[in-house]
Structure formats: structure tokens, C-alpha cells
Amino acid sequence: MTLTQRGTGIEIRGLRKAFGQVTAIDHLDLDIHPGEFLALLGPSGSGKSTVLMALAGFEPPTGGTIRIDGEDCTHVPPHRRNIGMVFQHYTLFPHMSVLDNVAFPLRMRGVAKEERRARAAAALETVRLGAFGDRLPKQLSGGQQQRVAIARAIVYNPRVLLMDEPLSALDKNLREEMQIEIKRLQESLGITVVFVTHDQGEALTMADRVAILQSGRLQQISPARELYERPANLFAAGFIGEMNQLNARYDGARAHFSDGTSLAVPQTALVAPVPPGPATLTIRPERVRPVAPGSGDLQGVVRDVIYSGAGTLIIAELPGGTEFRARISSAGIAPPAAGAPLGFALPPEGLLLYPAAA
Amino acid sequence: MAAGFFQPEGRRLSKAAVTALMLPFFSVIALVFLWPLLSLLSLSVLEPEPTLAHYQRAIDNPVYARVLWRTLVIALWVSAVSLLLAFPVALLMARSEGPKLAFITACILLPFWSSVLVRTAAWSVLLQRKGLINEGMQGIGLTAEPLKLLYTQGAVVVAMVHVLMPFMVLPIYGALRNIPADYARAAAICGAPPWRGFLHVTLPLALPGVIGGFILVFLTALGYFITPSLLGSPKEMMISTLISQQIREHLDWPFAAALVGLLTLFVTAITLVFSRLFGFDRMLGGRK
Amino acid sequence: MSQQNWMLNAFVYAVLVFILLPILIILPMAFSDTDYLAFPPKGYTLRWFESFFASSRWMGALRFSAEIGLLTALCTTVIGTAACYALVRGAGGLGAVFQGLLIGPIVVPHIALAVALYLFFQQTGLSGTRLGYVLAHTVIALPFVVFTVAAALSQVDPALEDAAMSCGASRVTAFRLVTLPLILPNVISGGLFAFIISFDEPVVAFFLAGIRDKTLPRMMFDDIEQNLTPVIPAIAVLLTLLSIVVLLAGWLLKRAAERKAPAAPSEP
Numbered sequence: 001m002t003l004t005q006r007g008t009g010i011e012i013r014g015l016r017k018a019f020g021q022v023t024a025i026d027h028l029d030l031d032i033h034p035g036e037f038l039a040l041l042g043p044s045g046s047g048k049s050t051v052l053m054a055l056a057g058f059e060p061p062t063g064g065t066i067r068i069d070g071e072d073c074t075h076v077p078p079h080r081r082n083i084g085m086v087f088q089h090y091t092l093f094p095h096m097s098v099l100d101n102v103a104f105p106l107r108m109r110g111v112a113k114e115e116r117r118a119r120a121a122a123a124l125e126t127v128r129l130g131a132f133g134d135r136l137p138k139q140l141s142g143g144q145q146q147r148v149a150i151a152r153a154i155v156y157n158p159r160v161l162l163m164d165e166p167l168s169a170l171d172k173n174l175r176e177e178m179q180i181e182i183k184r185l186q187e188s189l190g191i192t193v194v195f196v197t198h199d200q201g202e203a204l205t206m207a208d209r210v211a212i213l214q215s216g217r218l219q220q221i222s223p224a225r226e227l228y229e230r231p232a233n234l235f236a237a238g239f240i241g242e243m244n245q246l247n248a249r250y251d252g253a254r255a256h257f258s259d260g261t262s263l264a265v266p267q268t269a270l271v272a273p274v275p276p277g278p279a280t281l282t283i284r285p286e287r288v289r290p291v292a293p294g295s296g297d298l299q300g301v302v303r304d305v306i307y308s309g310a311g312t313l314i315i316a317e318l319p320g321g322t323e324f325r326a327r328i329s330s331a332g333i334a335p336p337a338a339g340a341p342l343g344f345a346l347p348p349e350g351l352l353l354y355p356a357a358a
Numbered sequence: 359m360a361a362g363f364f365q366p367e368g369r370r371l372s373k374a375a376v377t378a379l380m381l382p383f384f385s386v387i388a389l390v391f392l393w394p395l396l397s398l399l400s401l402s403v404l405e406p407e408p409t410l411a412h413y414q415r416a417i418d419n420p421v422y423a424r425v426l427w428r429t430l431v432i433a434l435w436v437s438a439v440s441l442l443l444a445f446p447v448a449l450l451m452a453r454s455e456g457p458k459l460a461f462i463t464a465c466i467l468l469p470f471w472s473s474v475l476v477r478t479a480a481w482s483v484l485l486q487r488k489g490l491i492n493e494g495m496q497g498i499g500l501t502a503e504p505l506k507l508l509y510t511q512g513a514v515v516v517a518m519v520h521v522l523m524p525f526m527v528l529p530i531y532g533a534l535r536n537i538p539a540d541y542a543r544a545a546a547i548c549g550a551p552p553w554r555g556f557l558h559v560t561l562p563l564a565l566p567g568v569i570g571g572f573i574l575v576f577l578t579a580l581g582y583f584i585t586p587s588l589l590g591s592p593k594e595m596m597i598s599t600l601i602s603q604q605i606r607e608h609l610d611w612p613f614a615a616a617l618v619g620l621l622t623l624f625v626t627a628i629t630l631v632f633s634r635l636f637g638f639d640r641m642l643g644g645r646k
Numbered sequence: 647m648s649q650q651n652w653m654l655n656a657f658v659y660a661v662l663v664f665i666l667l668p669i670l671i672i673l674p675m676a677f678s679d680t681d682y683l684a685f686p687p688k689g690y691t692l693r694w695f696e697s698f699f700a701s702s703r704w705m706g707a708l709r710f711s712a713e714i715g716l717l718t719a720l721c722t723t724v725i726g727t728a729a730c731y732a733l734v735r736g737a738g739g740l741g742a743v744f745q746g747l748l749i750g751p752i753v754v755p756h757i758a759l760a761v762a763l764y765l766f767f768q769q770t771g772l773s774g775t776r777l778g779y780v781l782a783h784t785v786i787a788l789p790f791v792v793f794t795v796a797a798a799l800s801q802v803d804p805a806l807e808d809a810a811m812s813c814g815a816s817r818v819t820a821f822r823l824v825t826l827p828l829i830l831p832n833v834i835s836g837g838l839f840a841f842i843i844s845f846d847e848p849v850v851a852f853f854l855a856g857i858r859d860k861t862l863p864r865m866m867f868d869d870i871e872q873n874l875t876p877v878i879p880a881i882a883v884l885l886t887l888l889s890i891v892v893l894l895a896g897w898l899l900k901r902a903a904e905r906k907a908p909a910a911p912s913e914p
Contacts, residue, residue: 058543058546078546079551079555080549081547087543088540089538089540091538093559095562105549152548370736371732371736379729380728380729380740382725382729383725383729386784386788387751387785390781392750393766394765394766398761398765398766446654450654450658462662465662471842471893472669472885472886473863473866473882474848475848479866479878479879479882480671480882482870483671483672489685490685520664520668523665577753581755581756583757583848584848602852602853614761618757618758618761621757622758625755629753633749
């Protein structure tokens with residue numbers, strides 16, 4: 001018995017969910033491709049879990065449609081959706097053995113006892129827990145319980161696998177191990193995965209594409225590399241990783257700072273057209289190169305130097321009081337001392353320009 | 359055994375202080391509970407000489423054996439009917455919040471705050487020949503003649519259910535409330551329609567509370583005295599009324615002691631078995 | 647789904663009617679101008695209340711029950727709080743024994759305890775005495791008080807007492823000024839509970855009653871068994887009013903405790 005299946009696509013159109021006066025999801029449009037691993041990333045209260053609840057059918061949406069494999073599922077009850085789901089706290093049925101837990105979805109589908117035992121055993125084998133079928137969930141470690149939960153979610157070859165912050169209850173080492181394991185499993189099964197997380201590292205590591213949500217709205221959806229290298233807007237830029245943000249006035253070619261200096265803005269810095277006027281120039285700290293005082297594009301005074309193994313973080317203050325960060329390799333020359341003046345070179349290919357936040 | 363609340367923590371008291379603080383509790387329990395009970399039970403096996411004849415008599419004499427059997431049957435009926443009524447109430451409570459939950463809880467707790475005697479009197483008024491229920495049934499043409507409702511086994515069961523049912527609601531509600539909502543969701547997403555999810559997941563997880571409530575009501579019903587004495591006739595006599603009769607009318611202390619012994623041993627045995635399986639906390643509706 | 651919910655709601659409300667019906671029906675009968683219990687009540691009178699308050703037998707029973715109830719509340723809270731505290735701060739190991747003994751008076755049927763005490767009190771001359779009732783009711787109510795107090799005590803951070811003692815307080819002072827105020831709402835509601843249990847206890851009262859002194863439940867039992875006049879509903883009305891007052895007091899107490907809790911550090 002093999003567990004191969006092809007994932008199906010999901011089409012979300014104009015999805016809306018309001019709890020009383022509070023709007024949790026606001027006219028969300030989202031296309032999830034067949035076989036894709038999509039991460040829904042956002043701060044708490046961004047509506048990412050509500051989207052998942054609507055996909056699972058636990059929370060009927062206030063408006064809009066959800067199509068799975070082209071079929072309108074908006075108001076289909078959860079038990080008829082043929083979706084697999086892994087919960088935050090595993091939610092294995094405590095009174096059933098591990099094997100019975102995994103076989104439960106098959107039992108609900110009227111699969112004969114012999115066959116469902118064989119298929120459940122095969123699913124347990126897939127998550128490398130073949131020998132644990134007779135145990136009770138509470139006799140397993142957190143990581144093992146999570147793998148059982150995954151086995152239970154994939155045993156009936158669902159079209160889509162939903163995961164609601166499934167790794168948040170695990171400790172750091174185990175979490176990284178499970179990230180790789182889940183990713184590998186998803187690739188070998190070819191199943192569509194929608195994965196909710198608030199951990200950006202997790203989203204970037206695992207997902208084919210990452211959708212960033214804030215206040216119930218979609219901010220950006222793109223592959224991990226693009227999301228980090230070319231965030232679509234200032235929120236996405238600030239939310240993923242560290243980002244230096246400099247207030248400037250854009251005249252169509254150069255960014256002028258309040259202290260009178262200016263910098264040429266290359267066309268590659270414009271993710272989207274930016275109208276002349278107030279703007280924010282951004283650059284990742286690891287793109288910044290510290291140079292001798294007086295040279296480079298910006299001048300500042302070093303406030304803190306933080307050594308953290310492979311890298312060293314320099315936190316400086318610019319003339320207007322703005323904080324500015326640079327990350328350099330610890331293997332390079334000795335870092336400057338706190339209080340020393342320092343110049344920064346900003347390579348044009350690292351620059352990104354956005355309209356100033358309203 | 360889970361001692362629950364009674365885990366020691368914090369700075370220890372001296373042995374002398376612990377002894378002094380515990381002494382009143384242990385003396386009251388020993389002097390006013392254990393000693394009287396044991397000396398009564400000793401009557402049942404030592405009077406007039408070491409013997410089990412009194413127990414023999416309770417079981418062999420068909421009149422008394424019938425009382426014991428009837429007590430068991432009535433207690434089981436009361437527990438079963440209570441469960442039937444209490445489970446949906448507990449379920450709705452677990453699914454409600456805010457004013458609705460407060461209202462149902464208040465209604466369920468109300469009987470705790472009103473006298474058992476008053477409620478028993480109310481039943482005797484409701485069930486009498488010219489009572490509200492008889493007149494109501496004749497009024498809508500259900501019956502032509504007033505039925506005899508009072509002093510029947512049915513009256514005893516109904517009134518006891520009324521008094522004891524709240525004790526069933528609380529442990530079941532406690533158990534249901536402790537089941538995270540995600541379990542029902544997990545069952546649904548696995549393909550279980552609501553009733554199957556309830557049957558395979560919610561019900562088994564609530565079972566300790568259900569059994570706890572059932573046993574609590576069953577044990578209380580076994581030794582119930584007031585309601586059967588006032589609403590039943592000698593034909594519906596339960597063990598407690600028999601004990602009272604042996605003492606007050608026949609002054610047969612050894613035999614009454616044997617009946618108390620049977621009742622107490624039975625109740626203690628069931629409690630011990632249950633606490634081995636589930637723990638006391640569950641039986642009292644405690645939250646784990 | 648919604649149809650199932652509808653059915654569940656309907657069933658539950660029917661059960662609630664069953665629970666409330668007898669209580670709601672007996673109350674109006676207190677005002678019935680008949681010598682027997684009538685529903686719906688015929689006429690309107692307060693004479694059953696008058697005859698209750700004018701009867702020295704009823705008044706005597708009321709006073710007797712109230713005294714026993716108050717003494718029982720006092721005994722159970724003092725004994726129960728001391729034992730709980732000793733257990734929580736003791737050397738451990740006694741917990742299982744303690745719990746076993748505590749469960750005893752709950753599961754052993756009251757009829758068994760009542761008969762045993764009847765015999766015991768006859769031998770010791772405590773039958774029908776105030777002390778006899780208080781001892782019996784203390785045993786019956788003690789487990790409920792202990793559970794109420796223990797629930798509060800398990801919530802108190804033991805480090806608070808350490809802190810008080812490091813400030814120079816003795817053990818006794820630390821308990822009196824720190825721990826006791828924190829558990830006081832539960833101690834009081836435990837005491838209320840004990841009072842109600844004692845005040846409404848019919849089984850032990852049935853066996854222990856002397857010729858002269860009878861508790862209120864015992865008097866009611868006799869009245870129900872013999873003639874069942876509207877005095878019983880009149881007492882039910884009075885008891886219901888008392889319950890409402892007690893419940894309201896408990897609720898106010900709880901609210902006061904909740905309001906006090908967050909502002910605790912600022913007040914002396």
C-alpha cells in the first residue's frame with residue numbers, strides 16, 4: 001500500500017469573516033496551486049487561523065466562496081470535505097491507541113477493519129512510527145505525537161492538508177527536524193499543504209510560497225526568496241527579517257535625506273512604481289558595508305557592537321537620530337568601538353524604495 | 359492515588375504543630391464517625407454471641423430479601439432516569455456561556471438551596487388524588503378516574519430523581535467542559551458526522567464524569583430515607599425505612615445493625631472500586 | 647445541526663421545568679385560605695405565617711436549628727481550616743489517609759450514620775442535646791467545608807508566607823495577616839454551606855430528636871406525615887427568602903473579594 005496522491009488546487013474569492021463588529025478576514029482572494037506548500041504567515045490577530053478554520057469548515061464565512069478542486073465547498077460541513085488537518089496541540093484521541101487514532105478517518109469512511117489496519121500501519125510507517133501502533137498517545141513524546149497526528153491526517157489520501165501552527169508546541173531542535181521531515185513528506189506525497197505559522201523562519205524554510213496577512217488582508221504572496229529579497233510593501237519588508245528604514249524624499253531619480261545628502265535610486269529598487277514625494281528607502285543589514293568614516297553613502301556613530309558567533313551586529317545612530325544596523329562577518333577585521341564615527345556604503349542592488357507609510 | 363488539593367507545598371510546619379492542627383479533625387472523625395459506626399457494626403456480629411446469623415436472616419428471609427432487592431432496583435431506576443435527564447442538561451451547559459449558562463446553572467443549583475422536606479411535600483401535593491397532575495390529566499381527557507399516584511414506587515422514583523439529578527449534572531458537566539473543542543473538530547475533519555464524533559470521541563472522554571455522577575447518585579439513592587418514608591407505602595419499603603422500623607418498632611438492634619452493615623459494606627466496596635479506577639476527584643466533579 | 651440544537655434546548659428546558667415546578671407550586675399555597683394544601687390557592691391570607699410565628703413549638707424549633715447551624719458552621723470552619731492548613735504545609739504522606747477519611751461521611755449513607763449516632767448518643771447521654779446535634783452535623787458538613795477551603799488554599803502561593811516571615815512575622819502572624827485574608831471568602835462560604843446543611847438536615851434529626859427539643863426539619867417531617875397544613879408552604883416561603891439572602895450575601899462577598907484582589911498591594 002503506497003500513499004501517493006496528487007494535491008488539488010484551492011480558490012478563495014472575496015472571503016469575509018466578521019465576529020460581531022470585528023472583521024477577521026476582509027475580502028481575501030487567494031489561489032493555492034495543486035501540490036503546493038503554502039504558508040500563511042502573520043502576526044497574531046492577522047486572520048491567518050480564521051482562514052484555516054474557513055478552509056476546514058469549522059467557521060462558516062460571512063461572505064465569499066471557497067472552491068476546492070473546482071467544487072464550491074463554502075458551506076460543506078467539515079466531515080464531508082475530505083481534508084486532512086493537523087492541530088496545534090496534536091489532538092490525538094486520548095482513549096484510542098495510536099493505530100486506532102490513525103485508522104479513525106478510515107473507520108468513518110466505512111473501510112473494512114483488515115484494510116484500515118493495514119493502511120493505518122502503512123501511514124505510521126511513513127512517519128517512521130511503525131512500531132508504536134499499540135501505544136496510547138500519552139506514552140509518546142511531543143514530536144512522536146505530532147507525527148501520529150500527521151499520519152492520521154494523510155491516511156485517507158486527502159486532497160489538501162491543513163496545518164495549524166503544528167510545531168509551536170515543540171522545542172527548537174525538534175522543530176527544525178520536523179520542518180525538514182514535513183517538507184520531505186509533502187514532496188514525496190505531492191499533497192497540497194496550507195500551513196499556518198507566526199514563525200517567519202519556519203515559513204521561509206518550508207513553503208513554496210508564503211502569504212503574508214495583516215488585519216485580515218493579504219499583503220503579499222510570493223516565493224520565499226522573492227518575499228525576502230523584494231518585499232511587495234513596507235509591511236512585508238518590516239515583517240520578514242531585519243530591515244533598515246530611512247525616511248527620504250523621492251524626486252523620481254534620487255532619494256534626498258533631511259540632512260541634505262542624497263542617493264541615486266536604481267530602477268531595481270522599485271518593486272512597484274513609487275510616485276515622487278515622501279518615501280522610505282530600505283536595505284537589509286547584511287547588505288550594508290561599513291567603511292572608513294567620511295567615505296561611503298551614510299555617516300553615523302557606533303552605539304553598540306554585538307558579537308553573536310558567525311556574525312557581528314553593529315548598531316549605529318544616524319545624524320537625525322535614526323537607528324541603522326549593519327551585519328558583518330565576525331571573521332573580518334576587528335569591529336569598531338562604541339562611540340566611534342563610521343561610514344556605510346549602500347550597494348545599489350540592495351536598495352528598495354517604497355512610498356512612505358500613510 | 360491523586361491527592362489533588364492536598365499536595366504539601368511551602369515551608370514545612372513542625373511535627374508538633376501539624377499534630378495540634380490535625381487533632382480536632384481526626385478526633386471528630388474518630389469519635390463521632392468511625393467509633394459509633396464500628397460499635398454499631400460490632401453489634402451485628404457479636405450479639406448475643408459471635409455470629410453471622412443476622413446477616414443470614416436479612417438475605418434468607420424472603421420479606422427482607424425483597425426489600426434489599428427493591429432498594430437496588432429503585433436506586434438503579436433513579437440513577438438511570440437521572441442520567442437520562444442530566445446528560446442533555448450538562449451537554450447544553452457545556453455548549454453555552456454567559457447568561458444562558460448562568461440561568462441553567464442557577465436552576466440546577468436551586469434545589470441545593472431549598473429544603474428536601476419542602477420539595478417532598480410539594481410532590482405529595484402534586485401527586486395526591488385531587489392533586490394538580492390528576493386534575494390536569496382528567497382535564498385534558500387523558501384519564502377518566504383519578505389515578506393512585508402517591509404512595510407508589512413511581513412517586514418515590516420521581517421525587518428522588520428530582521432531588522438527586524443535580525448531583526449527576528455537575529460531574530458530567532465538569533467532564534464535558536474539560537474536553538477541548540479541538541477534539542470534536544478533529545473528529546469532524548477525519549470524516550465523522552456530528553453524531554459519530556459525539557459517539558466515538560466526546561462520549562468516551564466524558565465517561566469518567568458520567569460514571570462518577572451515576573455512582574454518586576446510585577449510592578445516595580441506596581440509603582435514601584426521607585423521600586421513600588414520606589411518599590412510599592410499606593409496599594415500597596426500602597432498606598433505610600426497614601432499618602428505621604427495626605429500631606423504632608421492633609427494637610431489634612443486632613438485625614438493624616446487620617442491615618446497616620450490608621448497606622455500608624456495599625457502598626464502601628463500590629466507592630473503593632471506583633476510586634481505584636478513576637480517582638475520587640472525578641466522582642465529585644473535580645477538574646483534572 | 648440546528649434542528650438537533652433545537653431538540654436539545656427543548657428537552658433541557660423541559661427538565662428545568664420539572665426541577666422548578668414543585669418549588670414554584672408550593673410557594674403560592676402558603677397564602678391559601680384553606681386548612682389543606684390547595685393549588686391554585688383559594689382566597690388569600692397570611693394566617694399560616696401568623697400561626698408559624700405565634701407557635702412556641704415552631705419558634706422553639708427554629709431557634710434550636712439556628713443555634714445548631716451557627717455552632718456547626720463555626721466548628722467545621724475552624725476544624726476544617728486547621729486540618730487543611732496542616733496538610734498543605736505538613737510533611738506530606740497524610741494526604742491519602744486524610745482524603746479517605748473525608749470521603750467517608752460523604753459516601754456512608756446518612757441513615758447508617760444516624761442509626762450509629764442514635765446508639766452512641768443513647769449510651770453517652772447526648773441524645774437530643776445541642777452538643778449531640780452539633781457533633782453529628784459537624785461530621786456531615788466537614789468534608790464540604792474542607793473541599794471549599796482546600797480549593798482556595800491550593801491557590802495561595804506559599805512563597806507569600808516566606809516573604810512575610812522574612813519581613814519578621816512569626817508563623818502565626820504570617821498566617822493571620824497573609825494566608826487567612828486570601829482564603830477568607832472560601833472559609834466563609836464553606837461556613838454558609840455548613841449552616842445550610844445543618845439547618846436542612848432531616849435524617850439524623852429524625853433519629854436524635856428528644857421529646858422536648860426538635861429541629862425545624864424534624865418538626866416539618868412530623869407535620870408532613872400527619873396533617874400537612876399550609877404552614878409547610880409558609881415555611882418554604884421563609885426558607886426560600888433566607889436562601890436568597892444567603893446566596894446574595896455569598897455573591898456580594900465573592901464580588902468584594904474579586905474587587906479587592908487586583909488592588910491588593912496598595913492597601914495596608
